[in-house]
Amino acid sequence: MTAPLPPTSELQVTMLRRMLLIRRFEEKTAEAYALGKIGGFCHLYIGQEAVAVGSLSALRDDDYAISSYREHGQALVRGVPPGAVMAELFGKATGCSKGKGGSMHLFDAGRRFMGGHGIVGGHIPLAAGIAFAVKYQGGDQVCVCFFGEAAVNIGAFHEALNMASVWKLPVIFVCENNRYGMGTAFERVAAVTDVVEHACSYDMAAEMVDGMNVLTVYEATRRAVERARKGGHPTLLEVRTYRYMGHSMSDPLHGVYRTKDEVEEQKKKDPITQLAEKLKEEKVIDQSALDAMDGEIHAVVEAAVKFADDSPDPDPAELYADVLAD
Amino acid sequence: MPTLTYRDALNQALREEMQRDPSVFLMGEEVGVYQGAYKVSRGLLEEFGAQRVVDTPIAELGFAGIGVGAAMAGLRPVIEFMTWNFALLALDQIINSAAKMLFMSGGQLRMPIVFRGPNGAALQLSSQHSQAWESWLAHIPGLKVVAPATPADAKGLLKSAIRDNNPVIVLEGEMLYNLKGEVPEGEHIVPIGRADVKREGTDVTLICHSKTVAVALKAADQLAEQNVSAEVVDLRSLRPMDEAAILASVAKTNRAVVVEEGWPHVGIGAQVVDIIQRDAFDQLDAPVQRVTQADVPMPYNKHLERAAKASPEKVAAAARRVLYLE
Secondary structure (H helix, E strand, O other): OOOOOOOHHHHHHHHHHHHHHHHHHHHHHHOOOOOOOOOHHHHOOOOOHHHHHHOOOOOOOOOEEEOOOOOOOHHHOOOOOOHHHHHOOOOOOOOOOOOOOOOOOOOOOOEEEEOOOOOOOOOHHHHHHHHHHHHHOOOOOOEEEEHHHHHHHHHHHHHHHHHHHHOOOOOOEEEEEEEEEOOOOOOHHHOOOOOHHHHHOOOOOOEEEOOOOHHHHHHHHHHHHHHHHHHHHOOOEEEEEEOOOOOOOOOOOOOOOHHHHHHHHHOOOHHHHHHHHHHOOOOOOOOOHHHHHHHHHHOOOOOOHHHHHHOOOOHHHHHHHHOOOO | EEEEEHHHHHHHHHHHHHHOOOOEEEEEOOOOOOOOOOOOOOOOOHOOOOEEEOOOOOOOHHHHHHHHHHHHOOOOOEEEEHHHHHHHHHHHHHHHHHHHHHOOOOOOOOOEEEEEEEEOOOOOOOOOOOOHHHHHHHHHOOOOOEEEOOHHHHEEEEHHHHOOOOOOEEEEEEOOOEEEEOOOOOOOOOOOOOOOOEOOOOOOEEEEEEHHHHHHHHHHHHHHOOOEEEEEEOOEEEEEEHHHHHHHHHHHOOOOOOOOOOOOOOOOHHHHHHHHHHHHHHHHHOOOEEEEEOOOOOOOOOOHHHOOOOHHHHHHHHHHHHOOOO
């Protein structure tokens, strides 16, 4: 089904629910990490919810999405069950990657969620390749690719954008500009700080988008989807967003590279609060409906944790499974 | 049986597999209009069109990644590198994306992709264009690696590689493209993982692959003049490696020399020696010898270059050493 433009009230409520699910899921993830139930690198999405929700809500079920290692939110919006995501973070056999991928490698091929990828920018050509296959097969699907602004300094970004444009591939590059590559402010390491300008080098459509406003993200993506479906024209979206948490769980909340005040200032533009207030003003929902929604989501997240807790570790024989296909 | 060059045998394999399966396509620099830097793809653009014979910009990392993405979405890409020296730029995609995809997705995403191109030293190309990369690639779980020495094996192994559901590295000998030999017509498949005895003998086993097979065969001729009967075992496949074939020959001859184009330190020969010392220790009558490229970057000067390369004389001398003849 084609996503409506502008988004209906019903869809806006769905988007609110999706953002809230990500927020509560990630809060619980931080808790579980602190309890030692999750290991390794773990990158939270809190603050950036509007990007995943706005863009992925503009897709059809048969479209593709692919992301970096900060991808819990995108997996949830694509419909990967919260239990399967949490179980993956816990390294359990019931995880969406059978406990072998972990936080950075969530996969659900059936839902066309083509992974979490751990090398900065390395998956951007993969997105172009998926779009290449769509075009080769004569389909009208699109592929949405998420990456941070720091990936724009990587060669893979430029090679992929060039070929996507030369070959008119139906791919939408969503740069989630949260201003910091780990602890390095983008302006300290990038000669061009408006990512959107890079599109000029590749004769590509582009938009700068307010990433704290889910509806703006949705509408920009919806336009990009239309361009891609019609003529296979790729788009670069620079979505200005902000992560409230550290780069990963091993990074303090604001650290030495940004101030507490800056983080607090950004929180005033919180994407969930913004949409909730708007929908309340428009009398689409009221506070009690909102509270009920939050309660339901809490229950969903609690159930996901219980599912992950109760699930078994992978069988030891799994160590040697799936290295090679038959 | 028709006689073909190694180049034309590869061309025949590509043509037959592209005729057989519409999801197979060829992508790389100069593969189409130019007809291939080494003419392996001659005539394919005319037969299959620009959608299936895709000329790329010089962007190894990018188009290797596009191949990986296309394989994730159901195609069977054949990615040509103009030489493996340039493929170093694409190692992130080969190793971090292609080789790991099945495993880290918990078995969801197969990776039926071929990475192929010329490997090993040519003539007077100096340090950056004369290198043998097999030990790097054979190190990686999730990859298969083949290195054919004859036109018939080139055809049969490339066909197997294209039909395999895993990433397969096909290392073509840069100096072998003009080599002629009999090649079976039509369905000729050489299974991956099986070595081939290219010459039978009883006194010493010469273990080799790719271009060093011809070197070992010449050495065997020289040794025959000295009444030494050498058996030449062509590994053909470096991952998986046919351990049974190596052990069967050593059980017969009790002596072995391993020959390769690569450098000695942590080379393919080191792995072969490990197999022999582990499983044929009691059958050995002498320590195994290795003949490799000198442990230096390849020089330009032709006398220095000759001194750096494995040669029949060096192999014959090593064979005499394991026979205690010198």
